[in-house]
Amino acid sequence: AQSVAQPEDQVNVAEGNPLTVKCTYSVSGNPYLFWYVQYPNRGLQFLLKYITGDNLVKGSYGFEAEFNKSQTSFHLKKPSALVSDSALYFCAVRAGNNDMRFGAGTRLTVKP
């Protein structure tokens, strides 16, 4: 069975500071990993994915994530946070042809 853990319910950072949102996964076989963002009363918006290749993947709005196989992690990062980045962030995993499984989410708050 595949699963995702997001150990932090909430992350607070100051605008302009770097941010990290953590994600670890458990899966049999090679993982496909994703980050989505959700704004209030909206659906999920795709940020980036890791399928294969370079462990550092770059996505939308300046976000990036690093796949670490030995630590089974896929942390989301951004060098300089914006107030508009404040939202709910979900990490997700697929294995093979299975459906996508999501973590419980991390609420990011960026303060001016």
Next chain:
Amino acid sequence: DTGVSQNPRHKITKRGQNVTFRCDPISEHNRLYWYRQTLGQGPEFLTYFQNEAQLEKSRLLSDRFSAERPKGSFSTLEIQRTEQGDSAMYLCASSLATSYGYTFGSGTRLTVV
């Protein structure tokens, strides 16, 4: 067709009533997924279709829930005899069978009173 469309956006219903939601996927996508998201939680998988065939159902999908995709295009999710615990955001997503990621709709928020 620029995305996944879900209707209605919001639905308030009395306990015991039946409700039906509709999802229109991206037209060339042959896979369609339904998820449920309760407050403070991540989306939970309910079921998915490849074309008109329902290939997987979660144990979360009780006998009161039924989903259809009759012509392999739009899908409906029906909840019979709604309960307060059914209150949630119901998300639909679509993809090509050959692609890895999904495109999500904006969801239908159900409130059972």
